[in-house]
Amino acid sequence: MGTEAPFLPELLAPAGDPEKLATALHFGADAVYVGGEKFGLRAMAGNFSLPQLAAARRLTRERGKKLYLTLNAYLAPEDFSDLANYIEELRPLNLDAYIVSDPGVIDLIRRIDPQRTLHLSTQANTTNAAAAGFWQKNGIRRVNLGRELTLSQIRTIRGGCDLELEAFVHGALCMAYSGRCLLSAALTGRSANRGACAHPCRWRYALLEETRPGEYFPIAEDETGAYILNSRDLCLIDYLPALVGAGIDCLKIEGRMKSRYYVAVVTDVYRNALDHLQDARDQHPRCAWRHELETVSHRPYGTGFLFPEAGGQIHPYFSSYIRSHDFVGVLVENSGGSPLVQVRNRFFPGEKLELVAPGLERLPFTPAEIRTAEGDSLVVAQPNAVVAIDLPIQGKPGDLLRRKKPTGS
Ligand code: SF4
Structure with missing residues (x-):
């Protein structure tokens, strides 16, 4: 009797433009997520026009891979007629799924294009099985879990619902509740939830006493200053067996704004790590994975909130981007x-x-x-x-x- 190969989750990579899409596929992604020209939460990424989406759909289908489109902005009332037109334009492309957050957007898509598969974005902050069940009843096939969850909470959610679960394994974290943050909108007028975050959480802050304008008192965590709202980058390369064991169906890499080199190396490393999971007797090249992840531009790595016993690995001791x-x-x-x-x-x-x-x-x-x-x-x-x-x-x-x-x- 043959031994059954273990279940391997889908590896979902980001692509900010068509070149990065080709790179993600070349380096082993099972599925790629991209933004269109509207409503996709990454105003600064290259983003895909309708013809580029059609070409991307052809390419992914030829390779037997999936293509997901982000429509995960929270919309203002005046956006809805434009969104309705956009959904009509997108429909013939027959994309594999849309990634959504706003219940109003979900409702509109379900009315205009009811067959379309919908995945819920991390922006919707799903942190329990009851919420997952609610979204399932409302037409969602897959939920990206909130990054605040511990591994044991993920297991509990898996035991309490039967829709697909997705989790981020690598990339930037927000110092906010899974991406919900008004800091950028308040300080720069650029709204994070409309795809234009200026990342003020990563800026350097000082203290100013109001009667002494221009005199900045340093708040020093170290010699480089204070980055009180900054976060580490998530890196769960050493914990894929635990995530698979917890019942995660899809491992997602963050980074539609990242470079082609970043997409290549991070996708390659996680592909390799997943492929090694298929053979328990294998010598896993952990040092090579770690070494490779140090070659791309990143902030200090951590495991986020996955292991409460390790404390929330969120705030770094220094803030600069590093790469080798x-x-x-x-x-x-x-x-x-x-x-x-x-x-x-x-x-x-x-x-x-x-x-x-x-x-x-x-x-x-x-x-x-x-x-x-x-x-x-x-x-x-x-x-x-x-x-x-x-x-x-x-x-x-x-x-x-x-x-x-x-x-x-
Ligand atoms: S300012 Fe920072 S915490 Fe807020 S949305 Fe932007 S990246 Fe996230």
Whole structure:
């Protein structure tokens, strides 16, 4: 009798634009979530026009993957006629699901496009099985659980409802109740719940006594100042078996505003970790996962509220973004002649680079020469140029190139 493969949750990756969508698929996402040009909570991400959504739908379907569209803003009364038109325009695209939060939006979609699968966003703050059951009765197929929950609470919710459960495993956290925050709207006029957060929680704050304008008293947590509202980035790479055991159906990576390199590496690491779950006897390359997650731009990592015994791992001791590597280019063609790379950050002949390919393939190499596509030698590869270089192996279009940052930079 064969051994049944364990259930593996869906790996859901973010894509702020079509290039990032292709990258997420190349590096192993089962499903990708994107924003349209309206109502999607990431006003600053590239976002997808209707034709781009149609192309994205074709690409994901060809690969046997899923495409979800975020419609998770909380709307003002005057938005509804525009939303109704948008839902009509979206309907023929037949996307796999919409990610929603506002009950008014849910109601409108159910009236205009009743067959559409709906997933509830983390903005809706679902933190118990009764709430999950309520949403299920109102047409929701999947709920993204509030990031405030502990692992044991997630287990309890799983035991009390039978709709699909999704949980964030990686990325930025809000210093607010799963994204509900008025700080940005109050300080800058840019509303977080309409996709335009200016991230004032990450700013540096000082104390001012009102009769002494211009005299700022530092509030010092450390030599870099005070970041009293700042949060760590979530990283649950070491806890996937626990989440799967708790009955999570989908693991979600945060970051539609993040770079193509970030999407590639984080998706690749979680794909690899999930694939290793299929074989309990496997040696899990935990050090490689951790190392890779340090190469992308992030704030100090923590486990959020998942383990109460560890205390809420939310507030970091320092605030800066850190990363160990720079993204330098994308392999765009490798079919016969010299491989062609689209340059993102300049690099020089003789620099040590690494090819980043799916399955945690990382191949260091040093291009002795950089050429134009026509074969002329270059002294530097400039951003946006397409250049020819020799690779140590047969890389595939969509693989990335990176360079280690000098220590201390
Ligand atoms: S200001 Fe900070 S806590 Fe508030 S929504 Fe923006 S990122 Fe989240």
